[in-house]
Amino acid sequence: MATEKNAAIEHRAYARVGFLGNPSDVYYGRAISFSLGNFCASLPSICFISLVLKVNRLESDGYYGGVRLLMAICKIFHNYCKDNGINLHEENFTLSYDTNIPRQTGLSGSSAIVCAALSCLLDFYQVRHLIKVEVRPNLILNAEKELGIVAGLQDRVAQVYGGLVYMDFNKKHMDELGHGEYTPMDLGLLPPLYLIYAENPSDSGKVHSTVRQRWLDGDNFIISTMEEVANIPLEGRKALIEKDYAKLASLMNHNFDLRRQMFGDDALGAMNIEMVEIARRIGAASKFTGSGGAVIVFCPEGPSQAKLLEDNCRTAGFVFQPTQVMPSFLNEVDLGTMSTR
Known part of the structure; x- marks a missing residue:
């Protein structure tokens, strides 16, 4: 982001791995996730005359083109500040972005763009100290909901907090506070992990469809199984x-x-299942990072097992990479906004 005075503000948001518990975050469950340093977004390209004028234009004309995620977070941010008595100055700004997060891999590429944009807005308007860290994932999710994206808070929490985070989305807490309980964990607790993904994946968004409706309809099997996932x-x-x-x-x-x-x-799709099975066939543990398109793998037998898996992935046409886990992104100002430290 650049202001009229050419004072650049840059933020990155990284891909994330849903390590354990997904997809129960959408169903008042729990999750452990971490921020993945292999891929990041650093922001869509548009010049706004002013935030108020842009939001007014959205109200009348709606969203369009490739900058829709940016427009959505600007609207959500503006309305949140207005509703909570947070005054914003009227200087102009430009947003531009780049991303190398592979599309449709369940690595949260869309929310990374929104997360990076929100961080820029917080600093441009100098309101980082006024918007709690716990609230920011909700703003990102609400921006995506504006565009009809169905998702949970897990991805956005991991991208806002960074590092390794344990999350509890129990209904009582969500109803009372509007967000879950988020507890950072020591990155050193993670063993070496590996990422497998397909360069031409299927759409991860369709995976939630029927299960969500069955859960809403009170399907006993879905409810009990989702509770098991949440544990x-x-x-x-x-x-x-x-x-x-x-x-x-x-x-x-x-x-x-x-x-x-x-x-x-x-x-789930045959290709997604094969990414899981290619790891399991050599004794490694594997699961989706999100809704499909990428898999996180633990090789309990160490580097030799990982090398065998890499060779098998290459033969099968899958990309294989060691994971890079990013540490927490929160600074002292962010920590000062948290309900608990």
Whole structure:
């Protein structure tokens, strides 16, 4: 972001990995996620005459083109500040972006763009100290909801906080505060992990469709299975703290197996399932990073097992990479806004 005085403000938001518990975050569950340094977004390209004029134009003309995510977060940010008595100055600004997050891989590329834009807006308007860290994932999600994107808070929490985060989205807390309970964890608890993704993936967005409706309709199987998924991060946090990596591998596999039971193979897609199975065939643990298109893998037997998996992925036409986990992005101003520290 650049102002009329050419004082540049730049922020990056990284891809994220839903490590354990997804997709229960959409269903008042729990999750453990981390920020993935392999890919990032650093912002869409548009010049706004002023934020107020742009929001007024959106109200009359709607969203259009490739900058729709930017427009949506500007509207949500403006309205939140207006509703909460936060005054914004009227200087002009320009937003521009770039991203290398692979599309349709379930690595949260869209929300990374929105997250980076929100960080720029916070600094441009100098209101970072007035908008709580816990609230920011909601603003990002609400911007995406403006465009009809169905998702949960997990991705946005990981991208706002950075690092490794344990999240509890229990209904009571969500109803009372409007957000979950988010607890940063020590990055050193994670073992070496690997990413597998397809260069030509299927659309990850369709994976939630039928399960969501069945859950809303009170389907006993979906409700009970989703509760089981939501319990995995509880066990996973304990396994990480105790460095019980055999248990961790079991939980990763179980997480995917439960997802597969709920969604079915047709919804998940043959290519996505093969990415999981190619790791399991050599004894590695694997599961989706999100809704499909990419898989996170733990090789309990170490580098030799990872090398074998890399060779098998190359033969199958999948991309294989060691993960780079980003540390927390929160500064002292951010920490000062948190309900608990």
